[in-house]
Amino acid sequence: MVAGEILPFPLEDEYKKNTGITPADVKELRRWLKTQPHLPDDHITDMDLILAYHSCNRSTGVTKQVIDLHFTLKTLFTQYFKDRRFDAGVERTLNNLLLTLLPTRTKEGYAIFYTHFLNTDPKAFVFTDAIKAAFMVLEFYQYEEGTWPGVTFVIDFEGMTLGHVARIDLINLQQYLYYLQEAMLVKLMHLNFINAPSFIDRVVMMMKPFLKKEMMDILRIHTVGSDSVRQHIPMEALPKDFGGSYKSSSECRDELISKLRANASFFENENKKRVVESRRPGKPKTISDIFGGLEGSFKKLDID
Secondary structure, three states: OOOOOOOOOOHHHHHHOOOOOOHHHHHHHHHHHOOOOOOOOOOOOHHHHHHHHHHOOOOHHHHHHHHHHHHHHHHHOHHHHOOOOOOHHHHHHHHHEEEEEEOOOOOOOOEEEEEEEOOOOHHHOOHHHHHHHHHHHHHHHHHHHOOOOOEEEEEEOOOOOHHHHOOOOHHHHHHHHHHHHHOOOOOEEEEEEEEEOOOHHHHHHHHHHHOOHHHHHHEEEEEOOOOHHHHOOOHHHOEHHHOOOEOOHHHHHHHHHHHHHHOHHHHHHHOOOOOOHHHOOOOOOOHHHHHOOHHHOOOOOOOO
């Protein structure tokens, strides 16, 4: 191990969590995985299988579909997932945009994944790069901590302008939201927009064609100065320069960048978890196959 390198969350500790998942469940999924020649069985870890099973509320049938879709999209959505590495481009994104898992949980025990502009210049906002970095950061936290009872996304719009909105393209928005709803291996419980500007309706209107009803139901919009956010998010959890009492945003940023730099091998190994379409039983999958049948989506979001 190099200095600062983090080991994966121990399986024995994961099984002690109150998830109801057992080694026998993982063995059953592993047996199925070995019958899928296109999937990267040799590189998919037991923790990957646990994360998938947990995100699907321990439904074996749904988990199999989500595992296939998860690795299929990671292969097809090359702008986010091809040749991932912690490089100067990712570091630049993380210097412009805070992406962090806050240590405080919600009252329900959910993890809080928080994002806030560090550089409010619209020219510094590259939507594709932001999505790529967000998925990298979230997956690394899962590697470090295993499953969470649920995750709340808190997107802090402070500093956002119409100039930023103009840089959100619909193709990336569609692919990002599809992966978020259908293939991400977390239980997404709530999506909180805080410090929402007066033009937030424009953002929602852009998103709406790509959102399932369940996602609309868990979307909470808190306008600037609204007290409603306090009912759902412990405000003291936020960085101290963004209204909370946690570390400063620059400390959060620097710690994350140092952590990812020291654990670059995590992403080198993750790059091996891709589908070989030529080995898929039946017809190889393409992006047009995925977006030709959105009405057939199957991963249900959790609503409390």
